[in-house]
Amino acid sequence: MSHNVVVGVDGSEPSAAAAEWAAQEAHRTGSALRLVHVAGTEADALARELDGVGGVPQPVAAIRDRVAAAVPGLDSSCEVLPGKPAYALAAAGHGARLLVLGSRGLGGFTGLLVGSVGLRTAAHADCPVVLVRAGADGRGGSPGDVVVGVEGDRPCDAVLGFAFRHAADTGAVLRAVESRHPSHGPYVTDAPLDDREITESLRTAEEVRLRDALARWREKYPEVRTQVDVCAWNAGRALVEASRSASLVVLGRRAPRHPLAAPRLGPVAHAVLHHAHSPVAIVPHD
The missing domain is CATH 3.40.50.620 (HUPs)
Structure with a gap:
C-alpha cells in the first residue's frame, strides 16, 4: 500500500470540497496528494486542449491551485487519465491509502447527494473511499x-x-x-x-x-x-x-x-x- 491520498476532481464544487478534505488528510498524515481528472470523452479532451492549463482543464487547474494555496508545501500532483470515470478512479486508487471523491459531480442529479460515479467507484475500489459533499455539516477537520x-x-x-x-x-x-x-x-x-x-x-x-x-x-x-x-x-x-x-x-x-x-x-x-x-x-x- 502506498501513502498517497488520491482525489478525483472534475471542476465541480463537490469535487473541490473533496480536494480540500483530501489535502487536509494528506497534510495531517504526511502523505502525498494525487489529484486525478478522468477525461473519458472527446468533448472533454477537446475542452482540455482548448481551455487547459498544463494539460489540465481550467476548472480542475483552479481546484489544484486552490488546494496548493490552502495547504502550502503539500507534496501534490495533478494528472488527466483516460477511461470511464468510475473504473478509472477505482484503478487510480489501487494500493492507495485513501481515495476521496465529491459526492456528486457535474453530471449528477440535484436530488441525489451521491451520483452514480461515486457509488460505482466506492463499490469497485480496493482501498477505502471517502465521499465528501459540499456544504456537509461534518467537516474533515472538525472535532466531531x-x-x-x-x-x-x-x-x-x-x-x-x-x-x-x-x-x-x-x-x-x-x-x-x-x-x-x-x-x-x-x-x-x-x-x-x-x-x-x-x-x-x-x-x-x-x-x-x-x-x-x-x-x-x-x-x-x-x-x-x-x-x-x-x-x-x-x-x-x-x-x-x-x-x-x-x-x-x-x-x-x-x-x-x-x-x-x-x-x-x-x-x-x-x-x-x-x-x-x-x-x-x-x-x-x-
Whole structure:
C-alpha cells in the first residue's frame, strides 16, 4: 500500500470540497496528494486542449491551485487519465491509502447527494473511499465523533481498524453504533421503536457485547475515547442520525462471495451515502 491520498476532481464544487478534505488528510498524515481528472470523452479532451492549463482543464487547474494555496508545501500532483470515470478512479486508487471523491459531480442529479460515479467507484475500489459533499455539516477537520457502524456479533477488523486509526490521528471520540431494529429496510422516517421493545437488561447486555467487540482495538489505541450506542432505529437511520455530530462515518463493504459476482454496496451503505450529514468512508473487506 502506498501513502498517497488520491482525489478525483472534475471542476465541480463537490469535487473541490473533496480536494480540500483530501489535502487536509494528506497534510495531517504526511502523505502525498494525487489529484486525478478522468477525461473519458472527446468533448472533454477537446475542452482540455482548448481551455487547459498544463494539460489540465481550467476548472480542475483552479481546484489544484486552490488546494496548493490552502495547504502550502503539500507534496501534490495533478494528472488527466483516460477511461470511464468510475473504473478509472477505482484503478487510480489501487494500493492507495485513501481515495476521496465529491459526492456528486457535474453530471449528477440535484436530488441525489451521491451520483452514480461515486457509488460505482466506492463499490469497485480496493482501498477505502471517502465521499465528501459540499456544504456537509461534518467537516474533515472538525472535532466531531468518528462514527462506525458495527455488527457486534460479526465485528470487522478492517472497518474497526480504519475507524480507530482515524480517531487516534484526529483526537476524536470513536462512537460505535449498532442497530437492534426488526425492520430489514435500510432507512425509515418514522419514530424509533418504543423503549419497551429494547428492555434495559437487553440493552445493557448488547452494550457489553459491543464493548467486548471493541476491546482489542481499545487496547491498541488506548488514547481513543470510545462510546457505544445500541439503538432502536434501523441501521441506516441510526447512522444518519449519528452523522449529524460526526466528522466521519465509517462503514464496511463486503467483497462478493462468488468470484464472478459484481462488487456492490449494500442497502445500508446506499442509505447513509445519500442522507449523511458528514463525509462517509467505505472500507472494503473480505
